[in-house]
Amino acid sequence: MEIQLPVKKEQDAAVFWREYEARYGEKVLVSTLGRYIAGWDCYDLPFWGLLIATSGGFRVHAFPHEGWLEALSRVSSGGAPPGEKTIFIPQDCILSADLYAEHSWWKKFFFNRPPLLRIRYRNAAGAVMELTAETDAKGPQLLEALNVRGC
Numbered sequence: 009m010e011i012q013l014p015v016k017k018e019q020d021a022a023v024f025w026r027e028y029e030a031r032y033g034e035k036v037l038v039s040t041l042g043r044y045i046a047g048w049d050c051y052d053l054p055f056w057g058l059l060i061a062t063s064g065g066f067r068v069h070a071f072p073h074e075g076w077l078e079a080l081s082r083v084s085s086g087g088a089p090p091g092e093k094t095i096f097i098p099q100d101c102i103l104s105a106d107l108y109a110e111h112s113w114w115k116k117f118f119f120n121r122p123p124l125l126r127i128r129y130r131n132a133a134g135a136v137m138e139l140t141a142e143t144d145a146k147g148p149q150l151l152e153a154l155n156v157r158g159c
Contacts, residue, residue: 034062037153040146042125044068047139048095049131055093059125059141061153066102066127068095068141095139103128103136105154107147123147127154 025036042059044051048068057070070093082089109123122142131137143150 032062032064032067034064037061037063038146038150040144040150042068042141042143042147043122044070044093044095045124045140045142047127047137051093051095057093059143059150061150063099065099066097066105066154068139069093097127097129097139101130102154103130105151107143107151109147125150 025039029036039058039060041056043054043056045054046052055070057068060067060069072090072092081087105125105127107123107125122144125141125143125147127139127141129137129139
């Protein structure tokens with residue numbers, strides 16, 4: 009008798025992005041991995057997620073995840089499982105965007121940090137805010153997608 013184990017189907021990236029675009033009703037222009045640092049009232053701690061330039065604006069989207077140690081700690085303390093974290097800045101609220109990367113070779117060698125994406129925007133109350141996130145090598149394409157739309 010042969011035992012059949014359930015097969016975990018890997019979701020194709022193209023299918024994921026089609027479903028994402030359908031869910032939000034916006035075309036994804038550029039996406040990259042990044043880490044939100046600061047600049048949004050609801051989140052005071054940094055977290056990893058996708059940085060996404062869409063036809064409607066800019067999104068930071070973190071999907072729920074936890075390691076086995078966090079899960080064990082959460083279960084023993086009775087905490088709630090992690091949930092999705094999303095940030096959305098509509099296109100018409102974005103004032104400017106820039107990317108800061110260290111150019112000094114000795115600072116790169118001793119203090120290597122990823123490029124910082126900074127987006128100035130108006131929040132719902134009309135105040136000017138600045139969102140800061142670390143980005144990977146696709147940071148310039150993300151910045152270009154944000155600036156092409158008239159930031």
